[in-house]
Amino acid sequence: MKKAGVCVCSPLPFLEERIVGYMRKQSDAMQEDMPKEKTVPVRKSTLILLFCLCGVLAVGTGLGIYRNYAGNTEYRELRQLAATVKQNYYTDVDDEAVMQGAMKGYVAGLDDPYSQYMTSEEYQAYQTEEAGQTVGIGVTVTQTDEGYLQVEEVNADSPAEKAGMQQGDTLTKVEGEDLAELGYAGALSKIRGEAGTTVQLTIQRNGDTLELDVERQNIEVTTAEGQMLDGQIGYIRISSFKGNTPEQFQAIYDRLVQNGAKALIFDLRDDGGGLVSALEKILDPLLPEGEIAIATYRDGTTKTLVESDATECSLPMTVIVNGNTASAAELFTASLRDFGKASVVGTQTFGKGIMQVTQSMPSGGALTLTVATYQTTKGECYHKVGIKPDEIVEAGEDAVDYSDPNPEKDPQLKKAIEMVQAK
DSSP states (O other): OHHHHHHHHTTHHHHHHHHHHHHHHHHHHTTTTSOGGGHHHHHHHHHHHHHHHHHHHHHHHHHHHHHHHHHHHHHHHHHHHHHHHHHHOSSOOOHHHHHHHHHHHHHHTTOOTTOEEEOHHHHHHHHHHHTTEEEEOSEEEEEOTTSOEEEEEEOTTOHHHHHTOOTTOEEEEETTEEHHHHHHHHHHHHHHOOTTOEEEEEEEETTEEEEEEEEOEEEEOOOEEEEEETTTEEEEEEOOBOTTHHHHHHHHHHHHHHTTOSEEEEEOTTOOOBOHHHHHHHHTTTSOSEEEEEEEETTSOEEEEEEEOSOOOOSOEEEEEOTTOOTHHHHHHHHHHHTTSEEEEESOOOOOOEEEEEEEOTTSOEEEEEEEEEEETTSOOOTTTOOOOSEEOOOOSSOOOTTSOOTTTOHHHHHHHHHHHTO
16 A cells, blocks of 8 residues: 555656646736735645645555455455466356356355355246246145155145145155255245146155156145134134235235124244235234334344334234245234233244345345345244243144134134134
8 A cells, every 4th residue: 555655656756846836827917916925825726736635645655555456355365266277178058047146155154054145947936926926736835854845835826735745745856856955945845847747756654655746837825814713703724824824814804804803813933024014004904003123133233124113913912924925024023012912822932033025136036135134013033942832721732724723623813712702
């Protein structure tokens, strides 16, 4: 930086001499019209300005050189690697494919399971899914510890149901390829494919290996459904928070209230979360007016995530959760409980209290990046902690059929009913 500063400032004595000489000549020619003493301030102010300009140029150039050096040092090895590959790889290098892989690898280096780079094709599929529209087979899945996909829910009248797929099945292969090796995003992309085509899936069920051929279709994803239980208790199941969830939720909520519901149960078991914008619209008719949840960024600044208007629900409410209740579903749960609107029953939630934003890239792909933690305005961030229910109740032996809630087979639902009836 010192050399850069000297280099920029070294012409100054020469410039000063030229400018001062010019000013003297001008002063002699103007002596009859301008008092001599007024020429002195002009010379000083001009030189001061030049000194300041020189300093700014020196500092700016120095910083530019430093930043360029730092950047060159940081990525020097990557450039060397790219040059070596291009020069020595046994066949032509697909630059676009290599760049896509490099971008995926860069984000993977964060060691954050929620941050990722998506190719153009993956981004298009992501946007469709988040909107509640998708090409697929009609199942909700979660990733197992081994990297496979466990079926949490089979949509009614879906291609998967017609092919014989059941809740609890574990998908291990697609078209003969191991799902764990494909990765979560890769596995979902390969299963979805194009509408009207068939995909071959290998599943594990109770120790048996089964092969299913399932036709892909355009699917309107149902993420909120409900019904009236005995005792005029409204039951609403939310499986995820997509772009179409608020509309589906509002229709069910309005119908139950109009039909005389005396209490509400929200079932968020196995709900992995979704869009905060969808969450806000769903919470709005349930909570009092004001700021509900905030995000906190790494520089300490905060931003309102969820706010509600003056309309609020006065019915007794309970939320059912389990270890797969995560992200936006946890924020829904925390918001209702922290504002004194609902009690919580089930088992400890997953514990994801960090927020991602997705930004499109010039290549047509997109970057999903974790940018903040979040919490309700009356509680604490539950990231890596989870939410402990007011009443801990383990799941029953039978798998839960969310389309046909039965408290006799579902101890968590049974307890939720008891809790809202006691309010």
